[in-house]
Amino acid sequence: MATNDVLAVHGGTPLQGRIRVRGAKNLVSKAMVAALLGDAPSRLFDVPRIRDVEVVRGLLELHGVRVSDGGEDGELVFDPANVERASTDEINVHAGSSRIPILFCGPLLHRLGHAFIPDLGGCHIGPRPIDFHLQALREFGAVVEKTPEGLHLTAPNGLRGTKFELPYPSVGATEQVLLTAVMAEGVTELRNAAVEPEIVDLICILQKMGAIITVHTDRVIEIQGVPRLSGYTHRPIPDRIEAASWAAAALATRGDVEVLGAEQGDMMTFLNVFRSVGGAYEITDPRAPRAGHPGQEGGIRFWHPGGELKATALETDVHPGFMTDWQQPLVVALTQARGLSIVHETVYEQRLGYTEALNKMGATIQVYRDCLGGTPCRFGRRNFNHSAVIAGPSKLHAADLVIPDLRAGFSHLIAALAAEGTSRVYGVDLINRGYEDFEAKLAALGAHVERP
Numbered sequence: 421m422a423t424n425d426v427l428a429v430h431g432g433t434p435l436q437g438r439i440r441v442r443g444a445k446n447l448v449s450k451a452m453v454a455a456l457l458g459d460a461p462s463r464l465f466d467v468p469r470i471r472d473v474e475v476v477r478g479l480l481e482l483h484g485v486r487v488s489d490g491g492e493d494g495e496l497v498f499d500p501a502n503v504e505r506a507s508t509d510e511i512n513v514h515a516g517s518s519r520i521p522i523l524f525c526g527p528l529l530h531r532l533g534h535a536f537i538p539d540l541g542g543c544h545i546g547p548r549p550i551d552f553h554l555q556a557l558r559e560f561g562a563v564v565e566k567t568p569e570g571l572h573l574t575a576p577n578g579l580r581g582t583k584f585e586l587p588y589p590s591v592g593a594t595e596q597v598l599l600t601a602v603m604a605e606g607v608t609e610l611r612n613a614a615v616e617p618e619i620v621d622l623i624c625i626l627q628k629m630g631a632i633i634t635v636h637t638d639r640v641i642e643i644q645g646v647p648r649l650s651g652y653t654h655r656p657i658p659d660r661i662e663a664a665s666w667a668a669a670a671l672a673t674r675g676d677v678e679v680l681g682a683e684q685g686d687m688m689t690f691l692n693v694f695r696s697v698g699g700a701y702e703i704t705d706p707r708a709p710r711a712g713h714p715g716q717e718g719g720i721r722f723w724h725p726g727g728e729l730k731a732t733a734l735e736t737d738v739h740p741g742f743m744t745d746w747q748q749p750l751v752v753a754l755t756q757a758r759g760l761s762i763v764h765e766t767v768y769e770q771r772l773g774y775t776e777a778l779n780k781m782g783a784t785i786q787v788y789r790d791c792l793g794g795t796p797c798r799f800g801r802r803n804f805n806h807s808a809v810i811a812g813p814s815k816l817h818a819a820d821l822v823i824p825d826l827r828a829g830f831s832h833l834i835a836a837l838a839a840e841g842t843s844r845v846y847g848v849d850l851i852n853r854g855y856e857d858f859e860a861k862l863a864a865l866g867a868h869v870e871r872p
C-alpha cells in the first residue's frame with residue numbers, strides 16, 4: 421500500500437446531491453473480452469474509468485487488439501484485426517489484479533489455438549475456485565495445463581459444443597461457456613446457468629455479433645455455434661452495484677442522493693429491501709418524467725425519510741435474489757436500524773470479515789457458522805462464518821480502518837461517513853477497482869474527505 425493511500429473522513433454529514441453511474445463493472449470488462457471474438461471492430465459506450473477496465477485493456481493490447489478512444493466520453497473502440505500471442509512475462513504483469521483474465525480462454529483458443537492465463541485477482545471473499553470453468557473448457561475439447569507461472573490451454577482438435585450442467589449457477593463459469601460456445605462447432609446446452617442482468621447483457625452483445633443463443637426457462641441456455649462473429653456497438657447496462665452502494669450511503673448518513681443512470685428493473689430486489697428497512701426512493705428515469713423536468717437525465721433518488729430504520733432479515737442469492745455485492749454496503753445502514761437484522765450470505769463463504777471493523781466503530785454485529793435463513797446453503801456445517809446478526813441502532817464513532825477488498829472497502833467508507841469524528845481509511849485505492857471517480861463523487865455529495 422502506498423504511504424499516501426489513505427483518506428481522512430470527517431463523518432457526520434448527510435450525503436446530499438447527485439452523482440452518475442456508468443456501465444456496469446461486471447459487464448463492461450466481459451464486453452471487452454467479447455470484442456476479441458469479432459472479425460471487425462467493436463464499439464462500447466459508457467465505459468467507466470476503473471482499474472478492472474485498465475487491466476482488461478492492457479491484456480487486449482498485449483494480444484494485438486488496438487484499443488482507442490471513440491468520439492464520446494467513455495467510448496472505447498476495439499480493433500481485433502491482428503490478434504497475436506503475447507509473452508507469458510508480459511501477461512504476468514497483470515497477475516493477481518482481476519478475475520477477468522480467466523474469460524480470455526475461449527476467445528483466445530478460437531483466435532490463436534492457445535491461451536495463457538495468469539493468476540487471478542478479485543476480492544478475497546472465499547477461495548473462489550475455477551473448477552467449473554476448467555471442467556467446462558475440457559468438455560469443449562480444451563487441454564489445460566497448470567504450471568507455476570499460470571494456466572496454458574490448447575485445443576488440438578478445435579472446440580466442440582457440449583452439454584454441461586453447472587453444480588452452482590456461477591456467473592463467471594456461465595460467461596466462460598457463452599464466450600466459448602458461440603464459436604464452437606455444434607450446439608451447447610448449459611444447465612443451471614446464472615442469469616444475472618450482466619449475463620443477459622453479454623448475451624445481447626454476442627447476439628449483435630452474430631451469435632445464436634436461446635435462454636430457456638429453468639436456467640437452461642442453448643448456444644448454436646457459428647463459424648464467424650462480427651463486431652458490436654453497445655451501451656452497457658448501468659452499474660447496479662455502485663447504484664446500491666450510494667443508496668446505502670444515503671441511508672446510513674441520513675442523506676438524499678440521486679443516482680443518475682440507475683435503472684429500476686435490475687434493482688428491484690434491492691429496492692424492496694431498501695423500502696422495507698425504511699428508506700425512501702423515487703424512480704426519476706426518463707421513462708418517468710417529472711412535471712417541469714421533461715427529457716432530463718434521470719435515475720433513482722434514494723433518501724432517509726427521517727425517523728427510525730427497521731431491522732430486516734435477508735439472504736444473498738443468485739439473481740433474481742438479493743445480490744451478494746449489495747450486502748456489505750447495506751449492512752452499514754442496518755447498524756442504524758432498530759432491532760435485530762439477520763443476514764445469511766449464501767454466495768461466498770468469507771464475506772463477513774469486514775464486520776470486525778464496524779464493531780470497532782461501535783456496531784454490534786455477531787457472526788455465526790449456522791445458516792440463519794430459510795434456505796440451508798453450501799456453507800452450513802462447513803465452519804464458515806457466513807451469517808450475521810446486527811443489533812441496532814448503534815452510534816458509530818471514528819476509527820482507523822484498513823480496506824480489505826472492494827465492497828468491504830466501500831462499506832468502511834460509508835461507516836466512516838456516518839460516524840462521529842475523523843476516521844483514517846487506509847488502502848482506499850482499492851475502491852478504484854470498481855467505483856469510478858469515487859473521491860470526486862464524495863465531494864459532489866458534500867462529504868468532508870481529504871488526502872492527509
Ligand SMILES: CC(=O)N[C@H]1[C@@H](OP(=O)(O)OP(=O)(O)OC[C@H]2O[C@@H](n3ccc(=O)[nH]c3=O)[C@H](O)[C@@H]2O)O[C@H](CO)[C@@H](O)[C@@H]1O
Nearest residue numbers: 446548549550551552553588590591592593744745767768
Ligand atoms: C467480475 C464479476 O463479474 N464478479 C462478480 C461475479 O464473480 P464470479 O463470476 O467470480 O462469481 P461466481 O458466480 O462464479 O461465484 C459464485 C460462487 O460459485 C463458486 N464457484 C465459482 C466458479 C467455480 O469454478 N467454482 C466455484 O465453486 C464461487 O467460489 C462462489 O462461491 O459474480 C459474483 C456473484 O454475483 C459477484 O459477486 C462478482 O462481483
Ligand SMILES: C=C(OP(=O)(O)O)C(=O)O
Nearest residue numbers: 519542543745826827854
Ligand atoms: C466480488 C466482486 O468483484 P470481483 O469478482 O471482481 O472480485 C465485486 O464486484 O463485488
